[in-house]
Amino acid sequence: MSTTLNTVTEEASKAPAILIENLGKSFNFGRIKVLDDVSLRVADGDIFALIGPNGAGKTTLMGCMLALLRPSRGRIRIFGKPPDHIDVRRVTGFLPERPSFENWMNPREFLTFHQMLAGRSSDQAAKKEIDDALAAVELENVARRQIAKFSRGMLQRLGLAQVLIGKPKLCFLDEPTSGMDPPGMEMVRNILKRFRKDGVTVVINSHHLDEIERVCTRFAFIRKGKIETEEAISTLNRKLLIAKWPEEEKPDIDLLTRVLTECGVTLADQNDGYAKILLTNRHDGPKVIERLVQSGIRLDEVFFDRRSLSELFRPAVQQQSTQTSAAIKEENEQ
Amino acid sequence: MSIAILMFTIRRYLYWRTLISISMLILGWALWVGALLSTDLVVTREWARSMLFGPFIPMCVALYVISPQFANTQQRKDGEYLSLIFSRPLPRWSYVLSKWLSGVIFILAIVIIQAVLAFALAGVAGRQPRDVLDCYSVADAILNAISYTALIVLISSLPSPWGYWIFAWIWAACVLITMGVGTMSFITSLSVSELSNSVVTAAQFLFSFFSVGIDSYHVFKSSRLPLIDIVIYVSNVVCYLTLSMFAMNRREFFYAND
Amino acid sequence: MLMTELGRTNSLPRVMLVSCLILLLLRALVICYGTYFPPKRTQDLLVWQQPKPIEPNRKDLLSTPTLYYFCDEKNLLGIVLTNLFENTLFNNRDVVELIRNNFIPVKVERQENAPHQLFDDLSQKFSCEVFPCMVVTLSNGTKVSYTSWQSDRMLIAILKDALSQCSLSAAQEAMLKGNFGLACQAFAKIKSEKSDLRWTLSDDRLANTIHWFFALKHERREKEAAAVLGETLSVWLNRFPNHERIWPIPCLRYLAGQVSIDDVLKETDQYGGPLVTAHYVIGVQSELNGDLETARKHLRLAVAKKQDEDRDDYKLARAELRLMGEAVPSSEGD
Numbered sequence: 001m002s003t004t005l006n007t008v009t010e011e012a013s014k015a016p017a018i019l020i021e022n023l024g025k026s027f028n029f030g031r032i033k034v035l036d037d038v039s040l041r042v043a044d045g046d047i048f049a050l051i052g053p054n055g056a057g058k059t060t061l062m063g064c065m066l067a068l069l070r071p072s073r074g075r076i077r078i079f080g081k082p083p084d085h086i087d088v089r090r091v092t093g094f095l096p097e098r099p100s101f102e103n104w105m106n107p108r109e110f111l112t113f114h115q116m117l118a119g120r121s122s123d124q125a126a127k128k129e130i131d132d133a134l135a136a137v138e139l140e141n142v143a144r145r146q147i148a149k150f151s152r153g154m155l156q157r158l159g160l161a162q163v164l165i166g167k168p169k170l171c172f173l174d175e176p177t178s179g180m181d182p183p184g185m186e187m188v189r190n191i192l193k194r195f196r197k198d199g200v201t202v203v204i205n206s207h208h209l210d211e212i213e214r215v216c217t218r219f220a221f222i223r224k225g226k227i228e229t230e231e232a233i234s235t236l237n238r239k240l241l242i243a244k245w246p247e248e249e250k251p252d253i254d255l256l257t258r259v260l261t262e263c264g265v266t267l268a269d270q271n272d273g274y275a276k277i278l279l280t281n282r283h284d285g286p287k288v289i290e291r292l293v294q295s296g297i298r299l300d301e302v303f304f305d306r307r308s309l310s311e312l313f314r315p316a317v318q319q320q321s322t323q324t325s326a327a328i329k330e331e332n333e334q
Numbered sequence: 335m336s337i338a339i340l341m342f343t344i345r346r347y348l349y350w351r352t353l354i355s356i357s358m359l360i361l362g363w364a365l366w367v368g369a370l371l372s373t374d375l376v377v378t379r380e381w382a383r384s385m386l387f388g389p390f391i392p393m394c395v396a397l398y399v400i401s402p403q404f405a406n407t408q409q410r411k412d413g414e415y416l417s418l419i420f421s422r423p424l425p426r427w428s429y430v431l432s433k434w435l436s437g438v439i440f441i442l443a444i445v446i447i448q449a450v451l452a453f454a455l456a457g458v459a460g461r462q463p464r465d466v467l468d469c470y471s472v473a474d475a476i477l478n479a480i481s482y483t484a485l486i487v488l489i490s491s492l493p494s495p496w497g498y499w500i501f502a503w504i505w506a507a508c509v510l511i512t513m514g515v516g517t518m519s520f521i522t523s524l525s526v527s528e529l530s531n532s533v534v535t536a537a538q539f540l541f542s543f544f545s546v547g548i549d550s551y552h553v554f555k556s557s558r559l560p561l562i563d564i565v566i567y568v569s570n571v572v573c574y575l576t577l578s579m580f581a582m583n584r585r586e587f588f589y590a591n592d
Numbered sequence: 593m594l595m596t597e598l599g600r601t602n603s604l605p606r607v608m609l610v611s612c613l614i615l616l617l618l619r620a621l622v623i624c625y626g627t628y629f630p631p632k633r634t635q636d637l638l639v640w641q642q643p644k645p646i647e648p649n650r651k652d653l654l655s656t657p658t659l660y661y662f663c664d665e666k667n668l669l670g671i672v673l674t675n676l677f678e679n680t681l682f683n684n685r686d687v688v689e690l691i692r693n694n695f696i697p698v699k700v701e702r703q704e705n706a707p708h709q710l711f712d713d714l715s716q717k718f719s720c721e722v723f724p725c726m727v728v729t730l731s732n733g734t735k736v737s738y739t740s741w742q743s744d745r746m747l748i749a750i751l752k753d754a755l756s757q758c759s760l761s762a763a764q765e766a767m768l769k770g771n772f773g774l775a776c777q778a779f780a781k782i783k784s785e786k787s788d789l790r791w792t793l794s795d796d797r798l799a800n801t802i803h804w805f806f807a808l809k810h811e812r813r814e815k816e817a818a819a820v821l822g823e824t825l826s827v828w829l830n831r832f833p834n835h836e837r838i839w840p841i842p843c844l845r846y847l848a849g850q851v852s853i854d855d856v857l858k859e860t861d862q863y864g865g866p867l868v869t870a871h872y873v874i875g876v877q878s879e880l881n882g883d884l885e886t887a888r889k890h891l892r893l894a895v896a897k898k899q900d901e902d903r904d905d906y907k908l909a910r911a912e913l914r915l916m917g918e919a920v921p922s923s924e925g926d
Contacts, residue, residue, distance in 0.1 A: 549745070551744065579605070
C-alpha cells in the first residue's frame, strides 16, 4: 500500500507533459459533438493510454493534442506551450493509424526526409540515427526497397522508425500494433519499454487492452466524448470488488442494484454466489460494504479482485460497439 | 522555406509517371509550337510565342503536379501524408512557400525544355529563333510561372468545396459586374460623373484580383511606366500566397477531416 | 482566427500579412488615381486625322495605307472600354512608331449627342461590329486587315502582317483593274520585303509568281518575266526535286514551256489542282501568245463554275475576258 501511495505522490509532483482543460470539439458547425469538456493531465515520462469504444473521441483527442485539429473550446498545453508551437513539434513524434507514406521513396529516403523536417543535419550522426531506427524496427534489409511494395505490417514498422527519428520526448502512437504479427507486437512492446526507460512521454490510442496493461503506466477511458475514468494501471486491480454471500441467503437483486446505484458504483456481474461490483474509486470499497450490510444483505466474504483492463472495460466497449453497429445498420436501412 | 520539402518535392516531380505525362505534353506542345513558329506570318509566330511562354503551361503543370500535393492524402492512394508532415516542426506557411517555389522551378524547367525543342523544330524549317525568342519571352515565362503557380497553390490550399466556390464566385462576379456596368451605361440620365468613376474604380479593383499574369513587353515598352499593372501583379502574387498560408493554417489535417 | 504569433507552426508570417495589406492599399490607391486623374489620351502620342469619305477610284494603291481606329463613346461602357483599349495599345512606343511610320492614322468616333453618319457608313462598309476596333485599308478603301482587342505585341504582329498584305492586295486590285504596271511594282515590293527563299517556298508565293509573270508579260517585259519564272522554278525544284507535279508547279512549268496544255489539265485531276487556275493560266498565256480563240475558250471555262467565285483566278479570268472585250455577266465579286 505504501508503495502505491508513494507512486501516486510522485506522479502528482511531476510537471505535466500534457495539460488539457475543458476541451470541446465539434464538427459540422457544432452539430456533431465529438469531445465534451475533456480535462486531462499526462505527467512527463508517462506511457498514457487512451481507451474506449469506436467513435468515443480518442482519435479526435489525439488530433487536438497534435494541433492537427482545432479545438472548439478549451485549452491544451504541452510542456507548457500551445501544441502547435515549434518547440513542441521539435520533441514530438507521431505514428498515424493508417500509414500511407510517400510510396515512391524507399525507407532510407523517407527517414532522411523526416530527419530534415525535424531540423537535423545530414551528418554521420544523422545517418547512424537512421540506421538505428531501421534496426529497431527490423527493416534494415529492405532499406532500399520502394515503400509502395511494403505490406501493412512493414508500413507500420516504418511508421515506428519514423517516430524514433529526431529523438522525441513526446510520442503519439495511434494503434501502433495494428496490422502487426506477434513478433511485431513484441517489437512495439520493446520500443515502448525503451521509451519508458528513457523518460519519453507516450500517448497511445489502442484497442489492444492486454498490451496496454503490460506497458502503460496510466490510462483514460473515453466514452461519448467524455473521460469516464483516468488513473494509474497499478490501481486497476483494486477497482473490482467481489462480494460473496451465503448460498442459502441470496439477496434481492433489485435491492442490491438500488443500493449500489445509491453508492454511485456499478454491478458488473452477479450469480447465485457473488456479485462483481465495479468501483469508481478504490477508496469507495469500505463505504459500499457498509451500505450493503446496513441494507440487510448478508455477506460472507469481500475482497478486491486482481482483474485485467480488458475484463474491466470489455463489457463497456462491447456495449458501445453494439449500439454503434445497430445505429449504422439502421442508418443504412433508411 | 523548408529545404526538405523543396528538395523532395522536386524529386517527386521527377517520378517516372509524372515524367512520362509531362514529356508527352512537352513533346506534343513543342511539335505544335515548332510548326507554328516556322510559318511566314508574324501573327502566327506571335501566337506561338504567347502559347509557349504564356500561362497555359504553368496552369496545366501546376494543376497536374502541385494540386495533389495539397490534398489530404488519407483519401488518396499515394502522395504526401500531410498530417504526418505537419506533426514535424514545419510551419505551414513554409510548406506553402516551398511547394510554390518547387512548382515555379519545375515549370520553368519545362518551359525551357519546350522552348529549346520548339526552336530546334522551327530552325529545321528555316526560321530563326530570334524571330520569336527575346528577353520579353523569358521574362514572361518567369513571371507567368510565378503568378499562375501562386494561384494554383491558393486554389489547392482550399478545402475542396471551397475551391469550387471560389471558381463559382469568380464567374458570378465577372458576370454581375459586366451586366451591372452594361446596364447602368444604358441609363441615359447617367453621364460620366462621380458615380460612374466609383463604379469603374470598384469594377477595376474587383477585376484586378483575376488579372494573374503580366505582359513584360507592355510594361517595358510603355511610354509611361504602367505602375497599375506592376502593382496589381505583385499584389496578386503576395495576396494569393498569403491567402494560401491562411487557408492552410485554418485547415484540419487528421484522418480525412477535410 | 488570424494568428501571427512567432514560433507557432500555424501562424501567418507578419511580413506576408503586412506586405499583402500594404499592396492591397496601394492597388486601391493606384486604381482610384487612374480613374479620377486619368492619364493623357493618346492624342499626345499619335496625331489622329479626321475621317473623310472613301474615294474608290484612287490609283495610288501602293501609297501609305490607312489605319482606321473606330471607338464608340456614346455611353459609359463605351468610354470605359475605349480608355482601356487606348491605354493598353497606344501607350506602347513600338506601336506608336509603327503606326506613325507606316500608316495614315484616322480616328472614327461616335459620341453622345453628336452626329455620327460617317461613323455608321464606315463601320458598315468595313463590317465593324465590335468597338473599339481597327481596320487597315488601301488608299481606295479596300479592306486589308481587321482587329479588335489584342495585346500590344499581337497588334504589332497584326499590323506587320497587314503591311505585307497591303502590297499583295494592291497587286491583286491592280491586276483586276488591268493596271499591270502597278501590279508589277507591287509584286516587286512584296519580293523585296522577303528573302528569296521564303518568297519562293510559300504556296501563296507560287501563285503570285504566276500573276507577276502575267503582269510583266502584259507590260511587254519579257526578260523580267522569264527571270521571275525561272528563279522560282529553280529554287523550288532545287529544294524539292521530286515536286515537279505538285500544284501549281505544273502551271509554272507550262508557262516555262516545259509541259503541254494537256499535261497541265491532267495534273488537275491527278493532284487535285483547281481547274479554274489551270484554265486561267492556259487562257492568259494563249492570249499573250496571240491565240485569242484558245484564250477565250479557256477563260470561259475558268469562269464557268459559280462555286469558284471566291478564287482569285476566277476574278482575274473575268477581268481578262473584259480586257479582251468579251461580255461578262456581273458577279458578286465585282
